[in-house]
Amino acid sequence: MPASNKRALEKSKKLNADCYIFDLEDSILDKHRDEAHQNLIDLFSNHDFKNIQTVIRTSKFNSSGFEADLKIANACNPDAILLPKVSSPNTLYEVVQKTNINLWAMIETPLALMNLNDICKSTDRLKCLVVGPNDLAKETGSANNRQIQMPWMMNIIAAARGFNLTVLDGVYNNFNDLDGFKADCFEATQMGFDGRTLIHPKQIDTANTAFGPSDQEISKAKAIVAAFSLDENKDKGAIQIDGEMIERLHLAQAEQLLKITSKLSS
Numbered sequence: 001m002p003a004s005n006k007r008a009l010e011k012s013k014k015l016n017a018d019c020y021i022f023d024l025e026d027s028i029l030d031k032h033r034d035e036a037h038q039n040l041i042d043l044f045s046n047h048d049f050k051n052i053q054t055v056i057r058t059s060k061f062n063s064s065g066f067e068a069d070l071k072i073a074n075a076c077n078p079d080a081i082l083l084p085k086v087s088s089p090n091t092l093y094e095v096v097q098k099t100n101i102n103l104w105a106m107i108e109t110p111l112a113l114m115n116l117n118d119i120c121k122s123t124d125r126l127k128c129l130v131v132g133p134n135d136l137a138k139e140t141g142s143a144n145n146r147q148i149q150m151p152w153m154m155n156i157i158a159a160a161r162g163f164n165l166t167v168l169d170g171v172y173n174n175f176n177d178l179d180g181f182k183a184d185c186f187e188a189t190q191m192g193f194d195g196r197t198l199i200h201p202k203q204i205d206t207a208n209t210a211f212g213p214s215d216q217e218i219s220k221a222k223a224i225v226a227a228f229s230l231d232e233n234k235d236k237g238a239i240q241i242d243g244e245m246i247e248r249l250h251l252a253q254a255e256q257l258l259k260i261t262s263k264l265s266s
Contacts, residue, residue: 019054024040060085102126134173227246
């Protein structure tokens with residue numbers, strides 16, 4: 001949400017989202033930066049976000065507005081600071097010296113793709129990677145096309161998994177095309193994304209349905225956990241449930257899914 005848009009910020013108090021990202025980068029003109037800063041100070045001072053994660057996206061590291069953005073972010077103390085256009089681990093090395101807040105990094109430049117491993121292992125304060133498909137297309141000169149960008153996205157997911165980071169799919173620009181967005185979200189879940197960033201409240205329910213566990217998945221997870229808890233199965237590496245071989249790696253996945261389900265219902 002653009003931090004300069006008071007109407008959007010007011011809406012944030014009522015949206016059924018898991019996380020709010022308040023933007024000080026692309027959606028903010030420099031002439032509105034001071035106003036955006038004050039809006040965030042007012043919002044964070046007077047509103048309890050409860051279980052909803054809060055993130056402030058600053059302008060690009062070393063840009064003219066970055067230091068002022070970071071100062072405001074530190075004052076607001078969100079759950080994380082989202083750094084756009086991170087291209088090397090050096091950005092993270094320097095930012096962790098300037099804040100105690102956890103960091104998210106947007107992967108949206110050619111150098112970021114080339115330096116993924118170094119970025120991911122740069123600091124234990126890095127918690128999440130966010131794909132930026134629009135900027136990836138712009139910076140590489142490629143079409144902003146899902147299939148063209150698929151190899152890059154899978155590399156980002158692999159890097160996130162390798163370093164135990166959350167990874168979020170990028171935005172879907174046509175917020176009125178809910179059928180297309182639904183199909184895109186389904187594909188993202190198959191790819192392994194944990195969730196995705198949104199640009200309009202219309203997209204929230206579709207994303208929640210796509211990335212949240214289905215009733216069938218929850219039932220299966222409960223069955224797996226229950227089966228392995230039986231005395232006769234406690235020391236087994238694999239068991240059979242309804243004609244399917246289930247290993248302990250499936251147990252770990254089931255326990256993780258139920259953990260997520262518990263958080264969503266809290």
